[in-house]
Amino acid sequence: MILAFGGFALLIVSGIPIVLGLGIAALITIITFTDVPLAILAQRVYGGVNSFPLMAIPFFVAAGLIMEAGGIARRFVDLASALVGWITGSLFMVAITTGTGLAAISGSGSADTAAISSILIPEMKKRGYDVDMSASIIAAAGSMASIIPPSIIMVVIAITTNQSIGAMFLGGVGPGLLLTMALLLGAWAFAKRGGATYRDTEAFSRGRLWTAFVRAIPSLCVPVVIVGGIVGGVFTATEAACIAVFVTLIISCFIHRELGLGDLWPLIQRAISLSAAVLIIVSTASIFSWIIASLGIPQALDAWLRSVTDSAITFLLIVNILLLVVGMFMESISAILILLPVLMPIAVGYGIDPVQFGVLTALNLSVGLITPPYGICLYVASLVAGRSVEQVSRRVWLVLIPMLLALFLTAFVPAITLFLPQLVYG
Template sequence: MSIAFGGFLLLIFSGMPIVFALGVAALLAVILLTDAPLTIVAQRVFGGANSFPLMAIPFFVAAGVIMAAGGIARRFIDLAAALVGWITGSLFLVAIVTGTGLAAISGSGSADTAAVGSILTPEMKKRGYDIDLSAAIIAASGSLAPIIPPSIIMVVIAITTNQSIGAMFMGGILPGLLIAVALALTCFAFAKRGGVAYRDSEPFSLPRLGSAFIAALPALTLPVIIVGGIVGGVFTATEAACIALIVTVLVSVFVYREIGFGDLPPLLLKSVSLSAAVLAIVGTASLFSWIISALGAPQMLDQWFRTTTESPVVFLLMVNLLLLVIGMFMESISAILILMPVLMPIAIGYGIDPVQFGVMTALNLSVGLITPPYGICLYVSAMVSGRSVDQVVRRVWIPLAPMVVVLLLAAYVPAVVLTLPRLFFR
């Protein structure tokens, strides 16, 4: 087993793309440590990606790409500005509210970060906002996508651990909203002491809010269709993803008219490219997960945890620290496919609800989206703002603190995660 893990880490630190590092490390382990025929490699890679629920990923990715280009993101920003634009530190709050709304459509943190950042960053610079903090807040708002449904990460966790996708989606709603509220309060407290740049003279206007709401109403139907359809048992997560893509295209082309059918081919090609990268990682990570399972890693890790502690409280603390570190260095889907088959049975053995543990894992990995060195949302936000990651990372602790607080609540107060799943699924 040390060959698999050691080879994987060596290849990662050598700069090899993670999809090849997973595949090469697993291949070496199959050759050197097992008697299995090499055909098992192709079978496991194909089997890992050959899943009907996983088909939701390319459709959600495409919906997110078209959303950013088709005017949906801008309508959400206009609505958020009308709703909270009169409060001190308004642009911070607009970023958070918009990120929360877009998370309920795309499921992609990097896409949401790029959409919000490209529209809000110029205005933040114009008003004299702390641009490094602005970039950190926009990255944090984008990192809500793996938590609030429909979440691509939640789909993968549910499939990997054989849990209900709908229950996992519902479990992410309250923690996601709590993070949004915690981020907003943190930004408001900072803006109160931040000087005149954060004061807004524009008063609240009910007519403006009404017109912004009407303009955003077609886009607001998307979360209702996606989550309502899954929870109501009308369609599966994959079918919901297909419907989300169709509705996104119809709204963007016929309602907002910011793109035409001629603009769709390059957008769909971009979606295919992004989805292919994700599914390639899923396939090779499935092979890697199988080999470490075949070599006895779950049993060894279970025994180590049991000899270290009998307390679920301590176990959760250890796992949270592990996942926070893993999230700093590894792409989220790879981490899920490698770790969840190992950790989930151990968590259940400690009496922890699998939906709670799955949502807690998603929360941990969403934190990893804004922490260096991997932090993809941090990189996207820094790039859009024209700042270096080193500059932005000095401010990232401000949004990071409330996210970690909510993470601990989700870990140690089960009702934060399980209230809605129990209401709808149990």
């Protein structure tokens, strides 16, 4: 197993795509240490994506792209601006609040980051905001799509650990709102010390808020339909994703009228491309998961951890540090498929609720979306801002502080995660 992980790490450092690194490392391990016929590879690759719930991923991706192109993102920005645009550091507040709203539709951090960046970065530059700090905050706002339902990462975690997708979605609500508040307070504290630039705010207006709310009502209905339908048992996560595409299309084409039929084919092509990239990683990572299980790695790791500590708190500290480091170097879905089959049984053995541990995993990996060298949301925000990742990274630690505080509070106060799932499912 050391050969598999070591080979995978070496391949990634050499610059090879993750999907090839996973497949080659697994192939070498099977050839070297097992008598398993190579045909098993093809079976595992197919079995990794032969899942009805995984069909939610391409539809949620498509819904996010339609949201970005069809005016839904703009309505959320306008509503957030009317709601919090009067606070010091107004555009920071707007970015974070918008990220929370968009996360409840798309489930894709990179799509949300791109939408928020394209709308707010030009205005932030115009007002003289610190561009690197602005990009860091927008990246953090986009990363909330990993934790706030309907999160694609949550879908993968639920499928991988055989948990209820509805319970996972509800479990993400409390930590997601806590993360929003932490980011708002952190951004406000930075803006408060930043001088007159960040006090260029508009007076709060009930009339403006009401107008923005009325214009955003169709867009606000989307997360209510998606999450409400799943939690209420009206439809599955996959069916909800299909409905999300249908609803965002209706809103964008016939209510907002910002998306024409001629715009759909490029969006479909992009959705297919992004979904294929995710699903091929799922398929090759499933080989790794199978090797880990067949070699008894979870049992060996459990025995080692039990010899080190019997404390669930110490275990959570170790796992949080592990996931934060892994998130810096590995794509989230790959990390989930490789590590969670090992860690989840151990967490349950320590008495940790599987829904809480799944949500905690998603929260850790959402931090990884803004930490170099791999943080995809950081890359997107830097690209739109016209800055290098190295430049933006000098400010990202200011955003990481509130995110880590929210992470550790979630880890050690289970009620933040479990209150809603227990209320609904008992």
